Amino acid sequence: MICQQIQRPAYWLILALSCFSLNSYAIESSTANCKVDKVESGWQYLNAQCDIGKGLWGRAPKNKDSSFWIQCHYGQSLPNSRTTATINKLFKNNSYLVPDNGKSRCLIGPFQSHAQAQGAKLQLARHQLKDTFIRQTNTRITLPGQVKYSPAPVKPQTTKTSAKSSSSSSSKKTLVxxxxxxxxxxxxxxxxxxxxxxxxxxxxxxxxxxxxxxxxxxxxxxxxxxxxxxxxxxxxxxxxxxxxxxxxxxxxxxxxxxxxxxxxxxxxxxxxxxxxxxxxxxxxxxxxxxxxxxxxxxxxxxxxxxx
CATH class of the missing domain: 3.10.100.10 (Mannose-Binding Protein A, subunit A)
Known part of the structure; x- marks a missing residue:
């Protein structure tokens, strides 16, 4: 009886430590399993185990340690040439495809803050790619060789007088x-x-x-x-x-x-x-x-x- 009383706390301590180590391994392996499987037709393909998260659809992000993707396309065909050219121009090393039951999902990221993802989404919208949304992952994602995202600098606003003086020449230039x-x-x-x-x-x-x-x-x-x-x-x-x-x-x-x-x-x-x-x-x-x-x-x- 005394022996059992001595052993029982030790048993629960070992079990708790085992659970903690398993949970830690699960988080680490989830992050480690996100990698590029292949490169085809100019696109980097992520493996199926990569955590792509769930769409926020305008909702505020959940308060947890996670990363963010921007979904830029979903369908049986690859993104069209205009979309591909725009994405390569803005996020050449941070854009990926994920296979999904015969279809392809285009993702940009991962971003380590919601503000970064919002900034990138606005950048895409300025280039006429507006049908995008942000996804939040369950764990923090990093990819080997990932290029750190830096938001495009905001151009200073010009005064009304200077805008009027240059409107005739700049409008023609923009049109061309x-x-x-x-x-x-x-x-x-x-x-x-x-x-x-x-x-x-x-x-x-x-x-x-x-x-x-x-x-x-x-x-x-x-x-x-x-x-x-x-x-x-x-x-x-x-x-x-x-x-x-x-x-x-x-x-x-x-x-x-x-x-x-x-x-x-x-x-x-x-x-x-x-x-x-x-x-x-x-x-x-x-x-x-x-x-x-x-x-x-x-x-x-x-x-x-x-x-």
């Missing part, structure tokens, strides 16, 4: 410098069992298009028929027929309005007129049907059958 024809097509909506992709638009500087129009605070590219057709075929898509565009203009106006499609110019179709041999086009604002020679410059959208 902020253009690049997107090298990807972005799904917009499905109508009549066809997936319509966003019209070709302009986002920054390199390949200057022959013509562009400003609508909905964006610059939309107008290209010739060969360029339009080639652009669609590059992504396994096609130009819509004149009848498909006419149907969209007649019965799909709410899709066009909801997705802020440009309608000031006509759209190329794949239909060739039997009488003139020219290519038919449709104006999505008023439904007017015209015929153009291949060198004309019009708006372009691409379609594919919805599966």
């Amino acid at each position: 410098e902020n253009r690049v024809v997107l090298n990807s097509v972005i799904y917009s909506f499905t109508f009549n069992n066809l997936k319509y992709h966003l019209p070709r638009n302009i986002n920054s500087t390199q390949d200057m298009p022959p013509m562009f129009v400003r609508e909905h605070n964006q610059y939309w590219s107008k290209v010739n028929y060969a360029a339009a057709n080639k652009w669609c075929q590059r992504y396994g898509l096609r130009l819509p027929t004149a009848e498909e565009l006419k149907e969209l203009q007649t019965h799909g106006q709410h899709f066009l309005l909801r997705n802020n499609w440009p309608i000031k110019s006509s759209y190329w179709s794949s239909t060739i007129s039997l009488y003139s041999g020219e290519i038919e086009s449709i104006n999505l604002r008023n439904g007017q049907r015209d015929e153009y020679r291949p060198l004309a410059l019009l708006y372009t959208t691409c379609v594919i059958a919805a599966s």
Whole structure:
């Protein structure tokens, strides 16, 4: 009996120490298990054991020792070229993909404070990447070779007088410098069992298009028929027929309005007129049907059958 009384406290002490060491190991291993498994298509892939946390969705972070990620993409395909270029420009060494049941999740980080993650999220928004959110991990995450994040310096505000004096020259410079024809097509909506992709638009500087129009605070590219057709075929898509565009203009106006499609110019179709041999086009604002020679410059959208 005396022996049992002596041994029992010792037993509980050993058990408590064992539990403490196991919990410590679990935290350490969770951190240590977060690593880059491979590099493919220019992306670093994290292993499945990495703690990616849960989305905050605007909520205040929980008060605990943790890290933060910014989720910048989720889907079966990789982030498009514009998104990839922006992320590489801002966070080249701190951006990753995580496989998730046949899909890929794009993460930027890990940031060691919520304020850092918020600053990076604002930085992405300034580059037109607004569909992002912050995730908070259960443990503090560090990655081998991670580059420390430094927020971009805030530009000092100019006075009203100086802004007025330089407005004419700076506006022209900005208009020229902020253009690049997107090298990807972005799904917009499905109508009549066809997936319509966003019209070709302009986002920054390199390949200057022959013509562009400003609508909905964006610059939309107008290209010739060969360029339009080639652009669609590059992504396994096609130009819509004149009848498909006419149907969209007649019965799909709410899709066009909801997705802020440009309608000031006509759209190329794949239909060739039997009488003139020219290519038919449709104006999505008023439904007017015209015929153009291949060198004309019009708006372009691409379609594919919805599966």
